[in-house]
Amino acid sequence: MEPERVERGTKASRTFTVVAAPALAALVALPWWGDAGWMRLIAEMAYYLALAQLWNLLAGYAGLVSVGQQAYVGLGGYALFYLTGAQNMNVYLALAIAGPFAGLIAIPVSFAVFRLRGAYFAVGTWVMSEVFALSASLIAVLGAGSGLSLTPAILRQISPDRGSRDAILYLMSLAISVVVCAIVYLLLRSRHGLALTAIRDSEPASASLGVNTFRTKFIIYVATAACTGLIGALIFLQKLRISPEAGFSINDWTVVVIFMVVIGGIGTIEGPFIGMLVYITLRELLADYGTIYLILMGMIAIAVMLKAPSGIWGWVVQRYDLQLFPVGRRLVLAPPTPPQTSER
Amino acid sequence: MEWLNILIQGSLLGGIYALFAIGLSMSFGIMRLVNIAHGDFIVLSAYVALVVTQGTGLDPISSLIIVVPVMFVVGYAIQRGLLNHTLSGGLLPPLLVTFGISVIIQNGLLAGFGAYTQRLHEGAIETASVQIFGGISIGVYPLVVFAVAVFAIASLQLLFYRTGLGRAFRAVSDDADTAELMGIDNRKLYALALGIAMIFTAIAGVLFAIRTIFDPAAGPIRLILAFEAVIIGGLGNMWGTLIGGVVLGVAQAVGAALSPTWQILAGHIAFLVILIVRPSGLFPRTRD
Numbered sequence: 001m002e003p004e005r006v007e008r009g010t011k012a013s014r015t016f017t018v019v020a021a022p023a024l025a026a027l028v029a030l031p032w033w034g035d036a037g038w039m040r041l042i043a044e045m046a047y048y049l050a051l052a053q054l055w056n057l058l059a060g061y062a063g064l065v066s067v068g069q070q071a072y073v074g075l076g077g078y079a080l081f082y083l084t085g086a087q088n089m090n091v092y093l094a095l096a097i098a099g100p101f102a103g104l105i106a107i108p109v110s111f112a113v114f115r116l117r118g119a120y121f122a123v124g125t126w127v128m129s130e131v132f133a134l135s136a137s138l139i140a141v142l143g144a145g146s147g148l149s150l151t152p153a154i155l156r157q158i159s160p161d162r163g164s165r166d167a168i169l170y171l172m173s174l175a176i177s178v179v180v181c182a183i184v185y186l187l188l189r190s191r192h193g194l195a196l197t198a199i200r201d202s203e204p205a206s207a208s209l210g211v212n213t214f215r216t217k218f219i220i221y222v223a224t225a226a227c228t229g230l231i232g233a234l235i236f237l238q239k240l241r242i243s244p245e246a247g248f249s250i251n252d253w254t255v256v257v258i259f260m261v262v263i264g265g266i267g268t269i270e271g272p273f274i275g276m277l278v279y280i281t282l283r284e285l286l287a288d289y290g291t292i293y294l295i296l297m298g299m300i301a302i303a304v305m306l307k308a309p310s311g312i313w314g315w316v317v318q319r320y321d322l323q324l325f326p327v328g329r330r331l332v333l334a335p336p337t338p339p340q341t342s343e344r
Numbered sequence: 345m346e347w348l349n350i351l352i353q354g355s356l357l358g359g360i361y362a363l364f365a366i367g368l369s370m371s372f373g374i375m376r377l378v379n380i381a382h383g384d385f386i387v388l389s390a391y392v393a394l395v396v397t398q399g400t401g402l403d404p405i406s407s408l409i410i411v412v413p414v415m416f417v418v419g420y421a422i423q424r425g426l427l428n429h430t431l432s433g434g435l436l437p438p439l440l441v442t443f444g445i446s447v448i449i450q451n452g453l454l455a456g457f458g459a460y461t462q463r464l465h466e467g468a469i470e471t472a473s474v475q476i477f478g479g480i481s482i483g484v485y486p487l488v489v490f491a492v493a494v495f496a497i498a499s500l501q502l503l504f505y506r507t508g509l510g511r512a513f514r515a516v517s518d519d520a521d522t523a524e525l526m527g528i529d530n531r532k533l534y535a536l537a538l539g540i541a542m543i544f545t546a547i548a549g550v551l552f553a554i555r556t557i558f559d560p561a562a563g564p565i566r567l568i569l570a571f572e573a574v575i576i577g578g579l580g581n582m583w584g585t586l587i588g589g590v591v592l593g594v595a596q597a598v599g600a601a602l603s604p605t606w607q608i609l610a611g612h613i614a615f616l617v618i619l620i621v622r623p624s625g626l627f628p629r630t631r632d
Contacts, residue, residue: 065439067380112616115623116575118435119378123571124619127612130568134609250564255447262440291451298447305440306429 004333008189008326016324027174031167039170043238045280046177047231051253052260052272053184054224054231059258060267061188061196062220063203065118068125070254071109071132072102072225074247076232078136081148081242086141091157095233102229106222114218126250133248147243155240169238176234180227185269188327192216197327200267259301265311269325274312346601349480354597355590356482359490360555362589363548364570366496366582367541373580374517374537377427377438381446383567385542388449389415389549390558394462404464404550412546419542423535431534446563453560461557470554489551493589496544497582503540513537517580565608572615578625587626591618 030039051069058064076098083094109128116124137145159165187193195216198206207213232253236242246252256279264275279297286293308315316322364386371377379385392414396407422445430437472484504510515523516533524530552558552566569592577588592611599610618626 059436065436067443112620115619119439120571120575122380122439123378123568126564127568127572127615130565131609131612131616134612138605138609251447255443258440258443266436291455294451295448295455298444298451302426302441302444305437305444306426309433309437 004331007330007332008328010323010326010330012322013324013326024178028171031170036166039166040238041280041284043170043173045276046173047235048257048260048280049272049276050177050180050231051228051257052264052276053180053269054227055254055257056261056266056269056272057184057187057196057220058224060261060271061200062217063199064217064221065122066113066125066221067122067250067254067258068113068127068129069224069228069257070248070250070252071125071129072106072228073232073235073253074129074132074136074242074244075102075105076229077236077242077247078142078148079229080233080237081150082142084150084154085148091154091237095230095237098233099226099230102232103222103226106225109225110218110221114214114221129248129250133244136247137244143243145244147241147246150237150240169234172234173238176231180231181269183227185325185327188269188325193327196220256297259297261311262301263297263304263311265313265315265317267310268313268317269327270316271311271313278312348478350597350601351594352480352482353486354594356486356490356593357597358573358586358590358593359486359493360548360552360589361569361573361592362493362586363489363496363544363551364566365573365577365585365589366493366500366548367545368567368570369574369580369582369585370500370541370544371538372574374513375423375427375431375534377538378442380439380442380567381449381563382442382545382570383563383565384446384449385415385418385545385563386549386552386566386570387558387560387563388418388453389546390462390464390553391453391457392546393464393550393553394457397464404466404554408547408550411550412543415542415546415549416539419545420535420539423538424531427538428531428534450560450563457560459559459561461559462553463557464550464553466554485555489555492547492551493586496547497586500544500582509536569611572611575625576615576618578628580629581625581627584625584627584629591626 027042030042034042051073055066055069058066058069079098079101080091080094083089083097084091089097109125113121113124113128136142136147142148155165158168188196195206195211198209198211199213199216203213232247236247239246260275260279261272262275263278264273265271278300282296283293286296304311310318364383367385368379368382371379371382389411393404393407393411396402396410397404400407400410402409426441426445427438430441466485469485469488473481474484474487475481502510504513512523512528512533515526516528516530520530573588573592574585575588576591577584577586591614595614596607596611599606599608599613602610
């Protein structure tokens with residue numbers, strides 16, 4: 001008899017890797033076989049997936065239910081526009097600065113909002129975002145209320161040719177999404193991930209077992225702000241224009257993201273994927289009906305929260321015990337006995 | 345004298361913010377529910393009043409005879425049908441369900457009324473003013489609103505501390521499980537609480553819509569103002585909430601005196617400063 005052992009991968013996760021790798025390769029090759037419309041749609045899916053993963057890390061794991069992440073989308077976007085426009089900085093350098101800049105701003109912000117707990121934290125982060133939006137609308141060099149535009153000269157730095165520019169922007173969106181997913185996955189598999197999962201399941205219990213919950217939350221808050229800032233810069237690099245309403249829009253950058261995470265399954269890596277797909281599909285199907293799809297999203301989110309609080313993926317896990325991103329550890333007893341205990 | 349004027353006008357402005365905050369403070373105090381849709385319920389009340397005034401020819405304040413019962417029923421039904429099912433699952437479910445309600449109300453109003461700005465018209469009282477000492481004149485309408493806020497909070501205090509229902513509310517707020525053991529039907533009581541909170545929300549909505557233009561997207565900023573007044577005043581303290589509203593109003597008036605574009609931002613900054621200096625507000629009573 002072999003002794004029992006601890007496994008991380010599952011059959012499902014190995015199958016998933018086999019399927020996902022060529023699918024990702026096909027997406028990377030999209031500029032050579034798809035048209036601009038598809039590239040736009042998939043780029044949007046990519047950055048929404050990244051935003052959803054980050055919000056899920058905050059709210060689903062660290063217990064920081066922020067409704068103010070649009071602050072960092074806007075800050076990242078404005079940093080890019082200001083640095084390339086007023087400071088004549090190279091666009092790639094400005095992109096590289098936008099993320100750390102948002103992370104830096106998040107440090108003093110956390111001093112204020114971390115004083116609030118639970119739902120009050122949520123509204124507090126929202127107030128912070130309003131402060132940034134109102135400030136941006138008062139600062140003349142940021143275009144005040146009407147915002148800023150990217151000049152053609154800045155776009156030519158990426159590539160003089162429109163087709164290859166679209167391809168580069170698309171690949172950057174795809175790359176940031178893959179990188180964010182990979183960071184979240186590797187983080188959750190690490191020692192810190194174990195701490196985060198413990199905080200998710202019970203904050204007092206994890207604190208009593210020696211997890212420094214404040215430090216963990218602080219680091220997660222600042223790191224997600226930096227990533228969100230970079231994504232914001234990339235989003236507005238593709239939109240070419242930024243204004244206080246667009247940059248700091250709670251509906252576009254937070255409400256929609258929350259719906260994705262909740263519908264897909266909060267506190268799992270797979271959830272944001274599914275939620276993003278559900279959202280984009282619904283929106284594409286119902287685009288002609290204007291406000292109806294948002295009402296429908298609201299109803300679905302309420303129904304999911306009341307009837308299946310762990311979302312679509314939570315239901316799948318409960319029923320089929322699937323894991324596509326194995327972040328837990330499973331105790332495998334002497335073979336051929338199937339796994340008996342599992343930890344999500 | 346100019347600064348005294350700013351102080352007075354700002355304090356009066358605080359009356360409407362305190363009215364915004366009463367419903368939020370009540371549902372937090374009793375159910376520990378932070379209602380993200382609170383601002384949208386304020387705006388929804390204004391739209392209900394709009395429909396009533398257009399349909400019956402009543403003036404906005406008289407339309408409260410219909411708007412208040414309608415909003416009471418809305419509150420009762422939402423607590424009974426939706427929010428009562430979220431109470432046991434921690435912080436996230438009530439937050440997200442009210443988030444969903446907020447999106448539904450905003451987009452429902454947008455689909456029904458379009459994005460046009462609307463206003464309720466009450467007539468001469470809107471522009472009437474009285475002279476007080478030193479040549480300072482104050483609007484009659486802001487004064488009425490402030491008086492309504494004081495009266496509303498006083499009557500809520502009476503309800504909480506002088507009636508059997510108020511005793512039940514306080515018992516549930518202190519310890520919901522024990523209250524249930526003592527024979528209180530928590531679910532019914534919570535529904536009643538949101539219904540009563542919605543009475544004040546309806547009054548706030550109509551009074552605000554007489555003074556300011558509104559549209560379907562006007563809710564979120566009202567939620568934020570209400571939230572700031574509650575936090576500045578201290579959780580669970582109704583008179584504190586009035587003071588929170590006044591602090592916010594004065595901060596905004598000072599900001600507006602410096603530059604009109606600074607009004608809202610000055611209020612937010614005052615809120616953040618108080619949050620950093622005194623995290624639990626000026627006069628805290630309940631722990632969260």
